[in-house]
Amino acid sequence: MAHVVKHITVVPTYKDFVDIVLSKTQRKTPTVIHKHYKISRIRDFYMRKVKFTQQTFHDKLSLIISEFPIVANLHPFYATLMNVLYNTDHYKLALGGINKARQLIDDCAKDHVKLLKYGDSLYRCKCLKRAALGRMVTIMKGQAKNLLYLEEIRQHINRLPSIDPNTRTLLITGFPNVGKSSFINKISRADVEVQPYAFTTKSLYVGHTDYKYLRWQVIDTPGILDHAIEERNSIEMQAVAALIHIRAVVLYIVDISEQCGHTLEEQLALYKNIKPSFSNRPIVIVINKIDVVKPDELPEDKSKVIEEFQAEGEPVLEMSTLTEDGVMNVKTEACEKLLAYRVNQKMKTNKVVGVANRLHVAMPKKRDNKERPPCIPAKIMKKKNAMEVDEPTRKLEKDIEQELGDDYILDLRKTWQLANNDDRYDTIPEIWQGKNVADFIDPDIMKKLEDLEKEEEARDKAHYYSMSESEEDEETQEMRKTARKIREKRKLITLESGEKRRVEKSRMPRPTKRSRSVAQLEADLGSMGVEIPTDADSHYVRAKTRSSSRPPLKKARDQSEAGRSRSQSRTPRDQSGLRDKKMVTKVKKIAKKAQKERNHMAKKGEGDRVILNMKPKHLFSGKRKSGKTDRR
Amino acid sequence: HFPPQPQNEYIELHTKRHGRRLDYEEKKRKREGRMPHIMAEKAKKLRGIRAKLYNKKRHAEKIQMKKTIKMHEEKKTKQKAEDRDSKYGNPNYLLERENQIRAKVLSNTIKQKRKEKAGKWDVPLPKVKGVSEAEVFKVVKSGKTKRKGWKRMVTKVTFVGDGFTRKPAKFERFIRPMGLRFKKANVTHPELKASFFLPILGVKKNPSSSMYTSLGVITKGTVIEVNISELGLVTSAGKVVWGKYAQVTNNPENDGCINAVLLV
Numbered sequence: 094m095a096h097v098v099k100h101i102t103v104v105p106t107y108k109d110f111v112d113i114v115l116s117k118t119q120r121k122t123p124t125v126i127h128k129h130y131k132i133s134r135i136r137d138f139y140m141r142k143v144k145f146t147q148q149t150f151h152d153k154l155s156l157i158i159s160e161f162p163i164v165a166n167l168h169p170f171y172a173t174l175m176n177v178l179y180n181t182d183h184y185k186l187a188l189g190g191i192n193k194a195r196q197l198i199d200d201c202a203k204d205h206v207k208l209l210k211y212g213d214s215l216y217r218c219k220c221l222k223r224a225a226l227g228r229m230v231t232i233m234k235g236q237a238k239n240l241l242y243l244e245e246i247r248q249h250i251n252r253l254p255s256i257d258p259n260t261r262t263l264l265i266t267g268f269p270n271v272g273k274s275s276f277i278n279k280i281s282r283a284d285v286e287v288q289p290y291a292f293t294t295k296s297l298y299v300g301h302t303d304y305k306y307l308r309w310q311v312i313d314t315p316g317i318l319d320h321a322i323e324e325r326n327s328i329e330m331q332a333v334a335a336l337i338h339i340r341a342v343v344l345y346i347v348d349i350s351e352q353c354g355h356t357l358e359e360q361l362a363l364y365k366n367i368k369p370s371f372s373n374r375p376i377v378i379v380i381n382k383i384d385v386v387k388p389d390e391l392p393e394d395k396s397k398v399i400e401e402f403q404a405e406g407e408p409v410l411e412m413s414t415l416t417e418d419g420v421m422n423v424k425t426e427a428c429e430k431l432l433a434y435r436v437n438q439k440m441k442t443n444k445v446v447g448v449a450n451r452l453h454v455a456m457p458k459k460r461d462n463k464e465r466p467p468c469i470p471a472k473i474m475k476k477k478n479a480m481e482v483d484e485p486t487r488k489l490e491k492d493i494e495q496e497l498g499d500d501y502i503l504d505l506r507k508t509w510q511l512a513n514n515d516d517r518y519d520t521i522p523e524i525w526q527g528k529n530v531a532d533f534i535d536p537d538i539m540k541k542l543e544d545l546e547k548e549e550e551a552r553d554k555a556h557y558y559s560m561s562e563s564e565e566d567e568e569t570q571e572m573r574k575t576a577r578k579i580r581e582k583r584k585l586i587t588l589e590s591g592e593k594r595r596v597e598k599s600r601m602p603r604p605t606k607r608s609r610s611v612a613q614l615e616a617d618l619g620s621m622g623v624e625i626p627t628d629a630d631s632h633y634v635r636a637k638t639r640s641s642s643r644p645p646l647k648k649a650r651d652q653s654e655a656g657r658s659r660s661q662s663r664t665p666r667d668q669s670g671l672r673d674k675k676m677v678t679k680v681k682k683i684a685k686k687a688q689k690e691r692n693h694m695a696k697k698g699e700g701d702r703v704i705l706n707m708k709p710k711h712l713f714s715g716k717r718k719s720g721k722t723d724r725r
Numbered sequence: 726h727f728p729p730q731p732q733n734e735y736i737e738l739h740t741k742r743h744g745r746r747l748d749y750e751e752k753k754r755k756r757e758g759r760m761p762h763i764m765a766e767k768a769k770k771l772r773g774i775r776a777k778l779y780n781k782k783r784h785a786e787k788i789q790m791k792k793t794i795k796m797h798e799e800k801k802t803k804q805k806a807e808d809r810d811s812k813y814g815n816p817n818y819l820l821e822r823e824n825q826i827r828a829k830v831l832s833n834t835i836k837q838k839r840k841e842k843a844g845k846w847d848v849p850l851p852k853v854k855g856v857s858e859a860e861v862f863k864v865v866k867s868g869k870t871k872r873k874g875w876k877r878m879v880t881k882v883t884f885v886g887d888g889f890t891r892k893p894a895k896f897e898r899f900i901r902p903m904g905l906r907f908k909k910a911n912v913t914h915p916e917l918k919a920s921f922f923l924p925i926l927g928v929k930k931n932p933s934s935s936m937y938t939s940l941g942v943i944t945k946g947t948v949i950e951v952n953i954s955e956l957g958l959v960t961s962a963g964k965v966v967w968g969k970y971a972q973v974t975n976n977p978e979n980d981g982c983i984n985a986v987l988l989v
Contacts, residue, residue: 211904213863224979252733252735296733
C-alpha cells in the first residue's frame with residue numbers, strides 16, 4: 094500500500110511524545126527569569142512557554158491526523174481491506190481521540206494564558222505555567238492507548254503489498270491448500286510460503302508477470318472455506334474483499350487429488366456460492382495437481398463433478414504446479430480472456446467512440462495479380478526453422494565452458510583455416526631476416542609500393558600539388574594581394590607598438606665573462622684544500638643553453654640511470670638546486686605533507702585564503718550550558 | 726525486472742527459511758552485557774535537566790530492583806520477630822488490648838474538650854493562614870488625574886452568582902475581573918476517593934474575613950456550597966440531596982482551577 098499511502102511519520106509512545114515536547118520547550122524558549130524583572134516581562138516569559146508547548150503539541154498531533162489515510166477517500170478495495178484488518182470504527186475512534194486531545198490542549202492553553210494576565214508575582218505566573226503544562230500532559234496521558242494503536246497500524250500498513258486495483262490483474266482463489274501460492278510462485282518472482290497445512294497464506298500477496306509486453310499483477314489470496322459471510326474470519330474476509338472490488342480475471346483453482354482435505358463436490362459447491370460475487374468478470378476454472386491424479390483416471394462420480402464444472406460455461410484447464418505442466422497455458426488463457434474483457438469494457442464506454450470514429454486502417458489496393466510476399470533471406474529462414482524445431486545451431490563456447498568447468502581453456506586459434514592445418518598453433522615471428530614481418534603481410538606489397546611511388550612521381554610532374562597562379566581567377570588573386578598587404582601591415586603595427594612601449598633607459602652593460610664561474614669556484618676551494626666533485630648533476634653547474642648557435646649534442650644512449658632517456662640539456666625544475674636523489678625525495682615528501690593539510694581544508698593552493706562562511710551560526714548562538722559554565 | 730517487493734511478514738519468513746546469523750545468540754548476549762556500562766556512562770555524561778530526569782528514572786528502577794531482590798531473599802532469611810510485649814513483658818499472643826496506657830487516655834480527653842470549646846467544625850483544613858487585604862486587593866487609580874485610589878481590583882479567584890450584574894462603573898468599589906470568575910470546582914469525595922466537576926452554588930464562609938465572604942473571594946480553606954445533584958444522593962426521607970458543603974484545598978489563583986473536598 095506504499096503507493097497509495099504516503100509516508101506516515103512514526104507515532105511515538107505517550108512517554109516519548111511528552112518528553113519530546115517538553116524538552117523542545119525547554120530548549121527553544123528563554124530559560125532565565127528573575128524576580129525583579131518587570132511584571133509584564135515575567136508574564137510574557139511564562140505565556141510564551143505555555144503557548145509554545147501548545148503549539149508544539151498541536152503541530153505534532155495535526156501531523157499524525159493528516160498523515161493517516163482517510164478510509165472514505167481510498168479506493169473501495171482499500172477501504173474494505175482496512176476495515177477487515179483494522180476495523181474502521183476503532184480506527185476512526187482513535188483518530189477522533191487524537192483530534193479531541195488537540196482541541197482540548199488548545200483550550201487549556203487559552204484558559205491559562207487568560208489567567209496569566211492577572212499574575213502579579215513570579216511565583217504565581219510560574220505556578221500557572223506549571224499547571225498549564227501539567228494539564229496538557231494529562232490530556233495526552235489519556236491518549237496513550239490510541240497512540241500505541243496507531244503506531245501498530247502504521248507498521249502494518251507499511252508492509253501491505255502495493256496492489257493497483259485498476260490495472261490488469263489475475264486473482265487466484267479456491268479452497269485452502271489447493272496450490273494457489275505454488276502457482277503464483279511459478280509464474281511470477283513472488284516468493285510466497287508453501288506449506289502442507291491449511292491457511293499458510295494469511296494475507297494477500299502480489300506478484301508481477303509479463304505477457305505480450307505488458308505487466309500483469311497476480312494476486313494470491315488466502316483460501317476461503319464454504320460458509321456464510323457472517324461466519325468468515327478476518328483472513329478470509331481479505332480474500333473476499335479482493336474478489337469483490339478488483340476487476341480481474343478470476344482463476345478458481347480446484348484440487349483434483351483432494352489432498353487439500355475437501356472433496357470435489359465441496360469445491361464445486363464453494364464455486365457456486367462465490368460465483369455471484371464476481372458475476373460479470375472473466376473466470377477460468379483450473380484443475381491442479383494432475384500429476385497425482387489424472388482427470389481420465391477419475392472414478393465415475395468424480396468425473397461427473399468435472400463435467401459439472403465444465404457445464405458452468407467457463408474454460409476448464411488442467412495444470413500441475415509441481416511438474417509445471419500446463420502452467421504457462423493457464424496463464425496465457427487467463428491473460429487473453431482479461432484482455433478481451435477489458436477491450437470490451439472500453440468499447441462500451443463513450444471515450445472509445447470518439448477515437449474509433451477517427452481510426453481508419455488503409456489497405457493498399459492491388460494493382461495486379463502478382464504475388465509479392467515479404468522477402469526473407471535464406472539464412473534467417475533456416476534460423477527460424479531451427480528455432481521452431483528447437484534444435485541448437487552450433488555448440489557455443491559458453492556451453493563448452495560450462496561442460497568443462499575448471500578445465501576450460503579459451504583457444505581462439507582452433508577456427509583458423511590454413512593451407513596446412515597443423516601449422517595453426519605455431520608461433521608467429523615478428524622479425525625475419527632483419528625485416529618486420531608485419532610489413533610483408535601482403536605478398537604483393539613490394540609491387541604495390543613501387544606502383545604508389547610511380548604514381549607520386551607522375552603527380553608531381555603534372556604539378557598536381559603545386560598551386561598554379563594562372564589557374565586562379567581574378568577574385569582569388571585580389572584576395573591574395575589584400576591578404577599579403579594585411580600581413581605586412583600587421584607586422585609593422587606590432588613593431589611600432591613595441592617601439593612605443595620600450596623604455597629607453599640607460600642599461601647596465603653585461604660583462605661578457607661571468608665573474609663567478611664553476612672553474613673559479615673549484616680553483617678557490619682547491620687552493621683552500623677542499624675537493625669538490627663536479628659532474629654534470631651538481632646543482633651549481635650552469636645548465637646548458639639552448640641557443641641556436643650551439644647545436645645540441647647527441648649523446649649515445651647508455652643504460653645508466655633509468656629515466657634519463659630524455660635530453661640532458663637542462664635539469665628539470667623540481668630537481669634544480671638539489672644535491673642528490675636523497676634530497677630530491679625528501680623535498681618531495683615535505684611538499685606533499687604541507688599540501689595534505691590544505692587539501693583537507695579543500696584549499697586550492699597555498700594562496701587560497703577564502704573563508705566561505707564568516708559567521709557560522711554554531712559559534713555565535715546558543716545558551717551558556719555546562720560546557721562553558723563553571724559558576725552560575 | 727524489478728526485484729520482488731517485501732510483503733507482509735517478510736522478515737519473519739526470511740528468518741524461518743534461512744535462520745539467523747551464526748553468531749546471533751552471542752552477539753545478542755554480548756550486547757545485553759554491555760548495557761549496564763552504557764547506562765552508567767550515560768548517567769555520568771548527562772547534564773542539566775536531562776540528567777535530573779534520567780536520574781529520577783533510574784532511581785525508580787533501582788527501587789523496584791531492590792524490592793524484587795528482597796522479595797526473593799525473604800524466602801532465604803528468617804526475620805527475628807519481636808515476640809515480647811515491651812512494657813509488661815507479656816508475649817505477643819497474650820497481649821490484652823484493654824491495658825490501654827492511662828496517659829494516652831488522659832490526653833485524648835483533653836483534646837476532646839479543647840475541640841468542643843473552640844466550636845470548630847470537623848473540616849479537613851482546620852487552620853488556614855489568613856490572607857491580608859494587600860494580597861487580595863490591588864489599588865486601581867481612577868479619576869481625571871488618576872490620583873483617586875478608592876477602587877480595588879480583586880486578584881484572587883471569585884465566585885459571582887448567576888444573576889450577577891455589575892454596579893455602574895462609576896460606583897463600583899470592588900472590581901471582580903471576568904477572567905478570575907469561576908463557576909465550577911473539582912470536588913473529591915473523601916470516602917469514595919472520586920472527583921467530580923461540580924457547579925458552585927455559593928461561598929459559605931471565607932476563613933480570613935467576612936468581607937471576602939460577601940465578595941465571594943475563594944482562597945485556600947474557603948467553604949463553598951456545591952451542587953451535587955449529579956451524584957444522585959438521596960436522604961432517608963426520600964428527598965434528593967442537591968447541595969453540600971466543600972472546602973477548598975488549593976490556591977486557585979496559582980493553579981487555575983478550584984479543588985475542594987466534600988464535607989460529609
